[in-house]
């Protein structure tokens with residue numbers, strides 16, 4: 001029996017629903033590479049950098065996204081302190097501080113990435 005491939009091509013909205021979580025997962029995997037202490041964290045929502053946070057001063061940030069995420073910076077480290085997403089994986093990740101470290105909150109489409117030190121950036125990309 002033969003099946004037409006047409007049946008398996010999702011419509012555009014379906015593709016978006018599939019791609020966004022996959023893209024977030026890919027970003028997360030890619031970022032687990034070289035490790036040096038980072039100075040800033042990038043806040044990425046739906047693949048766009050919406051903010052940059054310095055890790056050099058303690059502070060608490062409240063991001064009202066698809067879910068509420070409270071982000072805390074303490075002693076050069078950053079974590080998601082609380083979130084009303086269902087899985088709480090982002091909270092369980094705890095503090096991150098090294099460049100390339102990532103916290104993901106998939107329900108919020110939120111990714112926190114510690115920035116590469118400028119000197120190491122080229123190195124990390126080519127690796």
Ligand SMILES: [Zn+2]
Pocket residue numbers: 083085086087088089090091104105106107108
């Ligand atoms: Zn979460």
